[in-house]
Amino acid sequence: MKTAISLEESWKGQPMIKRIRLIILSSCVLIGLGILLLFMSKAYYPQLPMEGVSKREVYSLLAQSENELIPLIEKDNTQWYGYKGNPLDAKEALKQRMLEAEWTFVEQLGSGYFFTKKDNAQRTVTSQMWTGSYVLFQVHR
Template sequence: MGMNKRAKVLFLLLFFLGLCFIMIAYVSLIWHPALPFESKSKREVTELLGENTGTIVKLTTEENVDWYGYGPQANEASAADAMKRAVTEKGWTFIQQEGAGYFFERGKEKMIITSQMWTGNYVLFRIPAGVLEP
């Protein structure tokens, strides 16, 4: 009889630990979902953005795309304003926004920059490589 009770306690303990593990994994996904690029870690990105509050910061370049970020505690309007300022300083004219897409022109060139929220605290921008380079 004693062994049966011990087996039940062990089962419940393992079940509880399993649930805790699943909850921790789920919460970590909520707070730090995957990045849309692989060359920087979540920690590197949050540190870079945390050190540069209020400006857009280049995070990485992958596949002919520059990734910039804005935050923490970013709202999409302030992030978009910072991005549009940086792009218009390079001679581009903002035309319109459609959803997460921002349309720019420079002479006959056209460009679309897209944005996405990351973790609810940061805004990431996908900008063609070199647009904001000196």
């Protein structure tokens, strides 16, 4: 009748070089899986300033677009948009989107953009770079 063999006993018949190869191979496989998991989850991207959407979802939405303002999430009277491209083009895309919704650009102060409507309603939009390629806009309602 066979009994369970402990790990120490299973190594006894193996030459030292085989043990080292097995340990190195196992370590490489584990490191490779860790790197793959890190890459697929987009964990290396900076934190998002909003909740309710993951970095991976935002990345997949924005990576497919080019020079286009993409709605990301609406939460607590705030609409979030993303733009893939440089900040100057993003600013122009924002102004164009607001103009289409009949908002008139008033001024920019730092990362804040101020818009008004004919009925004196006001809207503030703040922007921030998420990465070197993506700009996020928060439209306050």
